[in-house]
Each structure stands twice: as structure tokens, then as C-alpha cells.
Amino acid sequence: MDSIFQPKQITIGENSLQDIGKCAKKQKITRLLVIIDKFLTTEPLNYDDKVNQMIKKENIVVTFFSDYQGEPTTDHLKAALSVAKKERINGVAAIGGGSAIDIAKATALFYRDPQMEWSAITKQDSLKRLPLIAVPTTAGTGSEATKVMVITDKKKGIKMNPGHSDLIPDIAILDPVLTSSLPKQFTAYTGVDALTHAIEAFVSTKANLATDQYALTAIQIAGRSLPVVYNDGRNIPAREEMLLASTYAGIAFSNASTNLAHAAGRALGSRFHIPHGLSVAVLLPLVMRFGLQEAPERYAQIAIALGENANKDIHELAEQSIQIIEKYCDDFQIWKDALNYIHLQDLQDNIDCLVKDALNGNGILTNRIVPSSSDIRKLFLNLVEKLNKVKAIKQV
The missing domain is CATH 1.20.1090.10 (Dehydroquinate synthase-like - alpha domain)
Structure with missing residues (x-):
């Protein structure tokens, strides 16, 4: 007997990012942390401002985190968690490539279960995590639909890539406009x-x-x-x-x-x-x-x-x-x-x-x-x- 795991909802179409506020509300999120690639917040894109307006329409408090570059590390995760705790979030969204989505997965998990050991993730029957929305800006990693997250342990210098079905985002938003500027x-x-x-x-x-x-x-x-x-x-x-x-x-x-x-x-x-x-x-x-x-x-x-x-x-x-x-x-x-x-x-x-x-x-x-x-x-x-x-x- 085989089982297959995937997001609960996949929304696809031009300008579907506009539904991010509704999706967050559907997940009962009232304080949202958006992990977003830095370049998306700069001129002329300014997606932080655009997303802020979309989400505020649903009376949701939003905070942005983009203090990362390259492949995600435990240092990036630590920084994201620090912001998450300060803002007392109850939901996470990622807008970006695989790195943004991987950091979002890890933040959603370790915010709810800070004592979880990396080596124990795959052994759990179920994981406690915050609601999670993924908005990919590249058509490649598929991380918006996967149970895997890849984070490099800075101290040990190794890539950790545990997988668990509960790491799959609740909602994936596929907006092709976000990929149109990809080189x-x-x-x-x-x-x-x-x-x-x-x-x-x-x-x-x-x-x-x-x-x-x-x-x-x-x-x-x-x-x-x-x-x-x-x-x-x-x-x-x-x-x-x-x-x-x-x-x-x-x-x-x-x-x-x-x-x-x-x-x-x-x-x-x-x-x-x-x-x-x-x-x-x-x-x-x-x-x-x-x-x-x-x-x-x-x-x-x-x-x-x-x-x-x-x-x-x-x-x-x-x-x-x-x-x-x-x-x-x-x-x-x-x-x-x-x-x-x-x-x-x-x-x-x-x-x-x-x-x-x-x-x-x-x-x-x-x-x-x-x-x-x-x-x-x-x-x-x-x-x-x-x-x-x-x-x-x-x-x-």
C-alpha cells in the first residue's frame, strides 16, 4: 500500500499572490512572519510593500525577514526565530527560492518545538509547527510541495536535509509573474x-x-x-x-x-x-x-x-x-x-x-x-x- 503527501491547497495563476492575505486568514493566522528574498524588497519590485498591503486588508499583522543570502544555514534560522519570537507570530510564509522556503519550514517547526533535535525529525510520528504558506519565485526546487528542508549546520559544516510529511506547506501559491524576471x-x-x-x-x-x-x-x-x-x-x-x-x-x-x-x-x-x-x-x-x-x-x-x-x-x-x-x-x-x-x-x-x-x-x-x-x-x-x-x- 502506498501513500502520497502534498500541500492541502495549490493556488495557481497570474497575480495569484494577491490571495496571500486570504490564505493566511484561512489558516487562522493573525501575526505573520514573511521570509522573503532580499532582492524582492528592492526597487522596482518592492514586494514587501505590495504584500504588506495585501495582508493588512485581512487585519493581519505582518513582519518581514530577509537577513539571509546563499544557501540557508543554522545562523539564518537562529536570526529568523529571534524575529519570530519578538513579534509573537502564529504563522509563517515564504516568498522566494528554495532557501526562503527551507528557512520558513524550519522556523515554523522550531518556533513551536524549540527542543526538537535535527536528528529526531524523521523519527517523529507527527510534528508540531505553525501554519505555513509557500510562494516560489523559481520553477525548480519544488520545495513548496516537498517534505524536505535543507539547512547547513554552520558549526559542523554539513548539510542537513531531514524529511517529514508534516513539513509540507499547507498552501502553495504559484504566481508566474514572480518568476518572469528570473535571469x-x-x-x-x-x-x-x-x-x-x-x-x-x-x-x-x-x-x-x-x-x-x-x-x-x-x-x-x-x-x-x-x-x-x-x-x-x-x-x-x-x-x-x-x-x-x-x-x-x-x-x-x-x-x-x-x-x-x-x-x-x-x-x-x-x-x-x-x-x-x-x-x-x-x-x-x-x-x-x-x-x-x-x-x-x-x-x-x-x-x-x-x-x-x-x-x-x-x-x-x-x-x-x-x-x-x-x-x-x-x-x-x-x-x-x-x-x-x-x-x-x-x-x-x-x-x-x-x-x-x-x-x-x-x-x-x-x-x-x-x-x-x-x-x-x-x-x-x-x-x-x-x-x-x-x-x-x-x-x-
Whole structure:
């Protein structure tokens, strides 16, 4: 028997952010902490002022917190909790990327249960937390629909990513206007990250009938919409589709797990300070090839979802699923952008550390083929080889 967990309410559409006050009132929130990315509060966006007016209409007291940057840490959480306690909040909202939503999840939890140990979160039957609303400004992490939060322990220097169904936001608001100003390259990084979530959820050993439907729909939507928003970021209907694809992919992997591309990508990103979506994207086609022979029928369905002719041979379709992703990496400058962060000799020299970090990450055991250390070593060596080829072409 399988269960699937997702937000209680998903509101989607142009200017749907205007419903944030009504959503907060529905959750019986009277004092709301809004965790918002700093750039959203600056000219000409001024979303703090706009949201303040939306929420005040419902007679809700609102406080904003944006004292964070980069990936979320325990220091950011401590600062958010300090503001939350001072303002005696009874609800949390996030407006921003995955970092904002992760800090919001942690704040909602630790405000209600300050004695909770990080290591104990996944072991609880249920968690006490404040009502939680998530408004993503990127179509990639899917955090608005997931049970996972990623926070770096500053003292230990490790990423903690506990998962629990009670961490899923109560309400997700998907407003494509908020993603329309996302730069072209970050549109690509986050979009391929969403696609990776869906692909890995579909080939995960924990996949089930429900997660398969969310994953395949996400792949289909992203396949037609990502190239559009990459070339025309102001295309609101396509931006809306990408938000939906990201949320569906989030539901899929939150219930079925990501796999080797994320385990290895997190290690790569942490070592070289690469944007998460980019670190995952450069590895995705290599990881797909590693698992191809174990689940050709699954990869064939991915190719069909991405637009290939269903009448072709399964093995031909499976191979084409990789070719399509490789073309995305070419078209979206993924390989070239990776070279802006990775010095190839450093990559070669750090492979042992990368292998160790990847093996310690989530997603290894749900891979169709559980990789050994030598498998992951070969994966990173293949990445070195690929990037060397790209570098050689770039220099011609």
C-alpha cells in the first residue's frame, strides 16, 4: 500500500499572490512572519510593500525577514526565530527560492518545538509547527510541495536535509509573474533541476502509480515549456506551466525520492560552490546512462513524455531520452557554464572526496542500480572527460 503527501491547497495563476492575505486568514493566522528574498524588497519590485498591503486588508499583522543570502544555514534560522519570537507570530510564509522556503519550514517547526533535535525529525510520528504558506519565485526546487528542508549546520559544516510529511506547506501559491524576471541562465538551471526531480522520481525504486503520474506530467510540461521560457522569460503562460511542472515534480520526488544525480550533484555543488540546479544538470545525462540498461522501459516513457514518437523501439527511445537531455545541456549552455565554476584539475584531484560525499547523501539506495564507490568515481571521471571536450571546443 502506498501513500502520497502534498500541500492541502495549490493556488495557481497570474497575480495569484494577491490571495496571500486570504490564505493566511484561512489558516487562522493573525501575526505573520514573511521570509522573503532580499532582492524582492528592492526597487522596482518592492514586494514587501505590495504584500504588506495585501495582508493588512485581512487585519493581519505582518513582519518581514530577509537577513539571509546563499544557501540557508543554522545562523539564518537562529536570526529568523529571534524575529519570530519578538513579534509573537502564529504563522509563517515564504516568498522566494528554495532557501526562503527551507528557512520558513524550519522556523515554523522550531518556533513551536524549540527542543526538537535535527536528528529526531524523521523519527517523529507527527510534528508540531505553525501554519505555513509557500510562494516560489523559481520553477525548480519544488520545495513548496516537498517534505524536505535543507539547512547547513554552520558549526559542523554539513548539510542537513531531514524529511517529514508534516513539513509540507499547507498552501502553495504559484504566481508566474514572480518568476518572469528570473535571469535566463537561472531559468535553465532551475528548470533542469525540476526536470531532474521528475526523472529521478520516475526511475526511483520507491516510485508508485501516483508518483509516476505526477512525474510524467511534470516531464511533459517541462519538455514543452522550458525551451520557451529560456528564450522568452516574459511568456507568462509558459512560466505558469513551469511552476506547475516544478510543483508536480516536487510532489513526485518528495514521495519517491531523488537518486544519484542529486546525491552526486550535492557533493559537486558543495565542493565547488556551484548553483544547485547547475550541479545536478551537468550530471543528469551521465547518471541516466549509468541506469539505462536496468530500466529501459522507464527511460523510453521519459522520451515519449519529452515528445518522441511512441511507436519506436523501447531501447531506441531509452537512448533518445538521454540525447534530449544532452541537447538541453548544449542549448542552455549548461556544460559551458559549469566551466565557470570548475577547474578541471581541481575536479580530478577531489574525486575521492566527491565520491565519499556522494555516497553519504540521500538517494543512493533508491537508484535503480545502487552505485559502488567505483561507479561514482567513473561518473566523475566521465564528467571530467565531457568538460575537457567542451573546454577544447570553447577555446577553438
